[in-house]
Amino acid sequence: MQGVRLVIARCSVDYIGRLRAHLPLATRLLMVKADGSVLIHSDGGSYKPLNWMSPPATLRVTAPDQADALLGVAETWNVQHTKSDDRLVISIYEHLHESSHDLGVDPGLVKDGVEADLQRLLAEQITLLGEGFSLIRREYMTAIGPVDILARDSRGATVAIELKRRGDIDGVEQLTRYLELLNRDPLMSPVRGVFAAQQIKPQARVLAQDRGIDCLTLDYDAMRGVDDVDSRLF
Amino acid sequence: MQGVRLVIARCSVDYIGRLRAHLPLATRLLMVKADGSVLIHSDGGSYKPLNWMSPPATLRVTAPDQADALLGVAETWNVQHTKSDDRLVISIYEHLHESSHDLGVDPGLVKDGVEADLQRLLAEQITLLGEGFSLIRREYMTAIGPVDILARDSRGATVAIELKRRGDIDGVEQLTRYLELLNRDPLMSPVRGVFAAQQIKPQARVLAQDRGIDCLTLDYDAMRGVDDVDSRLF
DNA sequence: CGGTAGATCTCGCCC
DNA sequence: GGGCGAGGTCTACCG
Numbered sequence: 001m002q003g004v005r006l007v008i009a010r011c012s013v014d015y016i017g018r019l020r021a022h023l024p025l026a027t028r029l030l031m032v033k034a035d036g037s038v039l040i041h042s043d044g045g046s047y048k049p050l051n052w053m054s055p056p057a058t059l060r061v062t063a064p065d066q067a068d069a070l071l072g073v074a075e076t077w078n079v080q081h082t083k084s085d086d087r088l089v090i091s092i093y094e095h096l097h098e099s100s101h102d103l104g105v106d107p108g109l110v111k112d113g114v115e116a117d118l119q120r121l122l123a124e125q126i127t128l129l130g131e132g133f134s135l136i137r138r139e140y141m142t143a144i145g146p147v148d149i150l151a152r153d154s155r156g157a158t159v160a161i162e163l164k165r166r167g168d169i170d171g172v173e174q175l176t177r178y179l180e181l182l183n184r185d186p187l188m189s190p191v192r193g194v195f196a197a198q199q200i201k202p203q204a205r206v207l208a209q210d211r212g213i214d215c216l217t218l219d220y221d222a223m224r225g226v227d228d229v230d231s232r233l234f
Numbered sequence: 235m236q237g238v239r240l241v242i243a244r245c246s247v248d249y250i251g252r253l254r255a256h257l258p259l260a261t262r263l264l265m266v267k268a269d270g271s272v273l274i275h276s277d278g279g280s281y282k283p284l285n286w287m288s289p290p291a292t293l294r295v296t297a298p299d300q301a302d303a304l305l306g307v308a309e310t311w312n313v314q315h316t317k318s319d320d321r322l323v324i325s326i327y328e329h330l331h332e333s334s335h336d337l338g339v340d341p342g343l344v345k346d347g348v349e350a351d352l353q354r355l356l357a358e359q360i361t362l363l364g365e366g367f368s369l370i371r372r373e374y375m376t377a378i379g380p381v382d383i384l385a386r387d388s389r390g391a392t393v394a395i396e397l398k399r400r401g402d403i404d405g406v407e408q409l410t411r412y413l414e415l416l417n418r419d420p421l422m423s424p425v426r427g428v429f430a431a432q433q434i435k436p437q438a439r440v441l442a443q444d445r446g447i448d449c450l451t452l453d454y455d456a457m458r459g460v461d462d463v464d465s466r467l468f
Numbered sequence: 469c470g471g472t473a474g475a476t477c478t479c480g481c482c483c
Numbered sequence: 484g485g486g487c488g489a490g491g492t493c494t495a496c497c498g
Contacts, residue, residue, distance in 0.1 A: 004263055004277045006240060008335045018476045019347030027337045029238055031263075034277050042340035043238045043268050046288050046493065050343055052281040052476085086476075097335060101242045103261045106276035109284055113253030115489060145487060146482090165489085169472090173407050174488085203471075252491040282478060288491085320491075349474060373497095379472050380497085399474085403487090408473080437486080471498080479490080 005032040008097035013040055013051050017086030023051055025093060032059060038079050038088060056082040064091065113220060119148055119163050121223040122196065126151055128223075129159070129194060129216065147178050158182070158191045167197030167215070172207045179213075239266040242331035247274055247285050251320030257285055259327060266293060272313050272322060290316040298325065347454060353382055353397050355457040356430065360385055362457075363393070363428060363450065381412050392416070392425045401431030401449070406441045413447075 007030040013023035023040065028050070031039040035055035042050050057079050064073035068091060077090035119138060122128065126135045132154025140150040140160075149161040160182060162175035175193045182191040193213040195204070200215050208215050241264040247257035257274070262284070265273040269289035276284050291313050298307035302325060311324035345351075353372060356362065360369045366388025374384040374394075383395040394416060396409035409427045416425040427447040429438070434449050442449050 002277075004275070006263075006333075008337075015476070019345060021346070021476075022344045024341045024344075026340050027335075028340065029240075029265075029335065029337065031275070037280065039281050041238070041265070043236075043337040044289070044340065046271065047273050047281075047283050047286040048477090048493070049281050050340060054280050054476085054478090055278070097333065099240075099331065099333065101261075101263065101331060103242070103263065103277040106260050106262065106278065106284060107258045110256045110258075111253060111491090112255070113491090141482095165491095170404065170407075201471080249491075255491080280478060282492095286491085288493085345476090347476090375497085404473095435486080469498100472496085474495080475493085477490100477492085477494100479488105479492105481487085481489105483484105483486080 002034050003100050003102035004034070005100045006030070006098070007032070007095065009092050010094040010096070011040075012091045012093075014089045014091075015051055015053075015087070016089075017081070017084065021051060025091075027096065030090065036079070036082070038077075038090075040090070051088065053079045053081060053086065053088045057088075058082065115163060115165055118165065118198070118218065118220060118223075121220075121226075122161070122163060122218065123149055125223060125226060128218070129161070129196075130154065133159070142178060142181055144177060144181055145174075147182070158188055159194055160191050161194045161196055164195075164197040165199075167195055167200035167204050169201070169204045169207055171195060171197070172204050172211070172213065175208075175213060176211055236268050237334055237336035238268070239334045240264070240332070241266070241329065243326050244328040244330065245274075246325045246327075248323045248325075249285055249287075249321070250323075251315070251318065255285060261330065264324065270313070270316070272311075272324075274324070285322065287313040287315060287320065287322045291322075292316065349397060349399055352399065352432070352452065352454060352457075355454075355460075356395070356397060356452065357383055359457060359460060362452070363395070363430075364388065367393070376412060376415055378411055378415055379408075381416070392422055393428055394425050395428045395430055398429075398431040399433075401429055401434035401438045403435070403438045403441055405429060405431070406438050406445070406447065409442075409447060410445055 010027050012025045015021040029041040036057035037055035038053045039049040040051045060078045062076050064076045072093050073091045075092045079088035123135050123138050126133045134152050136150040138149055140147040147160050148163040151159045153159050160178050162171055164171045179193045183189045195208045195213050196216040198218050205215050244261050246259045249255040263275040270291035271289040272287045273283040274285045294312045296310050298310045306327050307325045309326045313322035357369050357372050360367045368386050370384040372383055374381040381394050382397040385393045387393055394412050396405055398405045413427045417423045429442045429447050430450040430452055432452050432454055439449050
């Protein structure tokens with residue numbers, strides 16, 4: 001099968017899998033995609049459906065059992081995830097609308113301004129950290145994960161930089177773990193830390209200060225302005 | 235306006251807000267909800283739309299400017315978030331299908347098996363932690379957040395329990411912060427920690443052990459089996 | 469309103 | 484496939 005199928009129906013829904021969830025009888029939009037995934041939307045909420053089944057899955061439509069038939073169920077949709085025990089059971093009481101549409105393959109979303117872009121720009125403009133700074137490398141791998149940026153300051157000391165769009169307490173914990181590890185290496189030690197983000201929350205700033213970590217607030221628009229115009233995505 | 239509007243159209247999309255994102259020309263499903271929110275779905279992916287605008291928002295349809303008109307744009311949708319500068323611009327090249335449906339208010343999802351349920355069960359079955367354990371209280375508030383469960387062991391010592399469905403390294407960090415704080419209170423100290431989860435990842439277990447935190451794996455189905463049948467949701 | 473933490477998180481990368 | 488981190492995270496809850 002190909003394309004997306006749209007159904008408006010009065011239905012109730014039960015999900016059994018990582019947890020259990022139930023939707024009482026109401027009119028909803030059911031979206032069935034080609035990969036067997038199903039989304040159940042109401043009029044409202046955000047982009048997250050009320051309930052759903054992730055792909056890959058298979059939809060099997062059956063007649064309701066006698067008990068359900070007596071309650072007014074017209075047909076039962078069994079949506080079974082292909083790789084797990086996750087299951088969605090949709091009881092259709094009334095079919096109000098139905099249509100199918102072939103959309104074709106989507107070229108996909110192009111993003112600009114995510115953490116990776118910020119990292120690229122800061123690596124290019126490493127002297128934002130201070131005069132005489134030089135880049136050692138981005139995504140410096142360690143046993144417990146990658147350090148966003150490793151640099152050298154004007155006196156030759158190593159600096160580990162943790163980069164966030166929004167600087168939260170978790171980011172400080174993350175950088176702390178990296179610093180602990182890096183400072184165990186006598187060839188690397190002493191390594192100091194810089195917590196750089198577009199916005200740093202007060203509590204994160206306090207925790208960073210408490211641990212001797214410097215904070216740096218970044219202006220993405222200004223950094224992008226410095227960047228070569230040709231390298232922009234659009 | 236009321237109800238959900240479904241449009242199949244050849245379109246391109248630009249989002250400008252917390253970041254920038256672009257969708258090249260392709261055929262997609264546009265879902266416009268009563269609160270002005272818009273979802274842009276392709277045939278594939280999971281429940282997350284390719285692009286979207288969260289409510290509350292307003293949709294304003296205009297004629298394309300001359301440049302866009304020459305490129306084949308039939309109409310331009312401006313979706314403006316009501317409370318921020320977030321904006322979605324949808325360029326409609328071809329309207330392939332259109333329908334509107336009144337869904338009414340949804341009664342909403344009923345869940346069973348989330349962390350709150352696990353917490354309630356563990357509080358009721360506190361001796362799962364060991365013989366002679368007694369509950370002090372759930373959601374014990376501190377300045378840095380709530381401790382999931384505070385209990386007393388058979389020797390009268392205080393135990394802080396951090397509960398997760400999936401025990402990750404972050405949960406151990408979280409519990410460590412709580413223990414640090416609680417142990418600063420001489421009336422409370424010494425407080426030891428227990429990290430309880432349905433599944434505990436190896437790295438989290440190692441970190442917990444390193445910090446003198448006990449780990450406990452929980453069997454939700456067994457715990458629910460012990461629970462009074464009448465208290466179940468469905 | 470900000471801070472904290474959960475989520476059927478989803479998504480993407482890299483080992 | 485598992486582990487790890489980002490996300491326009493979103494969402495609920497509590498101060």
